[in-house]
Amino acid sequence: MNEEHRRTAVVVGAGLAGLTAATGLTAHGFAVTVLEARDRVGGRTRGIEAVPGVRVDAGAAYLGDKHTELGALLAHSGLRKAPTTMLGASRFALHADSAQPVTRDGRFPPLNAVALGDLFERLAELTEAVRPEAPWLTPDAAKLDTLTAAEWAEQHLTHPDAALFFPLFLGEMCAADPADISVLHLAFYLRSGGGLRYLNAFAGGAQQDRIDGGAHLLCERLAERLGPRVRLGEAVRAVHQDDGEVTVHSDRGSHRAEVAVLALPPLLADAIAYRPALPTPRAEERTVPGCAVKVHLVYPAPLWRDHGLSGWSVNARGPLLSTVDDSPEGGIGVLTGFVTGRETHRFAALSPGEQRAEALGQAARLFPMLPEPIGFHVTDWLNDPYSKGCYAALLGPGDWTRIGPTLTEPHGRVHWAGTETSTEFFGLMEGAVRSGHRVVAEILARG
Numbered sequence: 001m002n003e004e005h006r007r008t009a010v011v012v013g014a015g016l017a018g019l020t021a022a023t024g025l026t027a028h029g030f031a032v033t034v035l036e037a038r039d040r041v042g043g044r045t046r047g048i049e050a051v052p053g054v055r056v057d058a059g060a061a062y063l064g065d066k067h068t069e070l071g072a073l074l075a076h077s078g079l080r081k082a083p084t085t086m087l088g089a090s091r092f093a094l095h096a097d098s099a100q101p102v103t104r105d106g107r108f109p110p111l112n113a114v115a116l117g118d119l120f121e122r123l124a125e126l127t128e129a130v131r132p133e134a135p136w137l138t139p140d141a142a143k144l145d146t147l148t149a150a151e152w153a154e155q156h157l158t159h160p161d162a163a164l165f166f167p168l169f170l171g172e173m174c175a176a177d178p179a180d181i182s183v184l185h186l187a188f189y190l191r192s193g194g195g196l197r198y199l200n201a202f203a204g205g206a207q208q209d210r211i212d213g214g215a216h217l218l219c220e221r222l223a224e225r226l227g228p229r230v231r232l233g234e235a236v237r238a239v240h241q242d243d244g245e246v247t248v249h250s251d252r253g254s255h256r257a258e259v260a261v262l263a264l265p266p267l268l269a270d271a272i273a274y275r276p277a278l279p280t281p282r283a284e285e286r287t288v289p290g291c292a293v294k295v296h297l298v299y300p301a302p303l304w305r306d307h308g309l310s311g312w313s314v315n316a317r318g319p320l321l322s323t324v325d326d327s328p329e330g331g332i333g334v335l336t337g338f339v340t341g342r343e344t345h346r347f348a349a350l351s352p353g354e355q356r357a358e359a360l361g362q363a364a365r366l367f368p369m370l371p372e373p374i375g376f377h378v379t380d381w382l383n384d385p386y387s388k389g390c391y392a393a394l395l396g397p398g399d400w401t402r403i404g405p406t407l408t409e410p411h412g413r414v415h416w417a418g419t420e421t422s423t424e425f426f427g428l429m430e431g432a433v434r435s436g437h438r439v440v441a442e443i444l445a446r447g
Contacts, residue, residue: 010248010257013262013264014232021439022261026229044387070429079221084202084326085327088304101313126190129187166178171338185394192424236250262417286399291340296377301331302333309367311323321339352378408421419431
């Protein structure tokens, strides 16, 4: 194609969604410019150096067999999957009056099985009833979108064990405080992700594998193929369009194109100035950041395995509400702790010294056989200015019925991508990749 007749596009955001869109448009002959506010690509995937020469996932990490588009992209990029290790017993600290954590085989907590069975049955009923392709058209959508998950729990979870476990489960699944999300969002999130059992499972589920070397490698490979088309350190402030073009204004200049793709979380996209103005906002007053802080404790080896433990734990009190073994094959031991939900706000407000003292103190109670770690890292997604939370934005009461129908609707020459725009695997890496493919198809259909 003659250079002067090439179609043009500006992509805002160099995470998985934006880079997937940019790669797809480039393959169809578009001249593409990618603008990224950070000094790195990857968005909510991020690799941090646990020890010199070894990186671990500080952001999105896990995938399963249903994540087919992500799997295809990995294969095309020359990356492989590594299984998540879950051999051994689990540790549970679920009662304040218990002096020692409880050790059990498997991941089912030492709580009333009938009460937890009732909880999961109720969640399954909600999940099966939702319309994943259009949650706002779910029967009783208005009612379900008005009620918070916390209010639903208060009405339906009469057994104290179910009431105790529900916020821990919700924090693990979608990094949410039950008071922050609507029941409709909860049901949609679980259905979109492949169902309750699939999302919660390691072997055969959504947490079965990791990307060998770290999920950030995928974005780095995509960016390498795009080369100088990717421009870092360019935060976008405004998007203006007329009848023929769209102009994206960043801190460093202006970029004109035929179309623009905004691959940003809703709270970030809503902070941009649009001309003409958006008919519907990308986020509402009750839309909040995903509540997640990731803590990595690094040891010379995964020493807990020598004691028959998997590294998995669930805890009623923070800061680490759960832990998992994220150790690379044949090397150091990495115990990843998840601070989620309401606890995230408290922990994120502590000083680095206080964070370290609390996390190490809890790890010592859970795994007293472990020595002092050789590395300690905290990744605060709640206060990350260019993510506004992780795993994804949390849609609060009224959000799905008010803004859900327009989450993927183009605004003139502006198209939307990002895992929050995907009704398949919302909040996951697979959802981000699928949103990138969708937006390419939309733009090609413009003719």
